[in-house]
Amino acid sequence: KQEVTQIPAALSVPEGENLVLNCSFTDSAIYNLQWFRQDPGKGLTSLLLIQSSQREQTSGRLNASLDKSSGRSTLYIAASQPGDSATYLCATRRDNFNKFYFGSGTKLNVKP
């Protein structure tokens, strides 16, 4: 069974700082990996999806990388803003129809 781990569980940074969130998984036979954002009292919003054949994906100030062989993914946030404060979750899938396996998330606080 896939185990997904996210470290750290919480992170507090000053506004403007660049930061990296980490995600590791035990089974490298993944179909894709997805990063989500969760705001309090709201559902999950998809940020970036990386297919198993890809190394990275970029959207605005966000860049996600994937190293299947080492079972790791990182989410890089450039020039952080208070509006980036949320919980960030990563999730993997074994195939396109398989369930998501979620990490427990990293709670990010960006201080003004």
Place this chain on the structure above:
Amino acid sequence: EAGVAQSPRYKIIEKRQSVAFWCNPISGHATLYWYQQILGQGPKLLIQFQNNGVVDDSQLPKDRFSAERLKGVDSTLKIQPAKLEDSAVYLCASSLILGETQYFGPGTRLLVL
């Protein structure tokens, strides 16, 4: 385009009571998912429907949890009887077809006392 709707948003019950949650997916979405998210953990899939058929319910505690999607549109998730460990946020999501992007509702926060 309206998003995934869920009700109620909050529910407090005592253990051994019953509770039901409702989800209305995005119009036209064939696939519907129910997740349980315990505080400090990531969401865990409970059940997945394709139209009104069950695709995956391997992680649904079937002795107390049940779910239905009778007409292939909205869905209800029921817990009977509830236990303290059922306290969690129950998230509903839908996708156009199986494997496509999932859109999540705001969730129902359940507290079992």
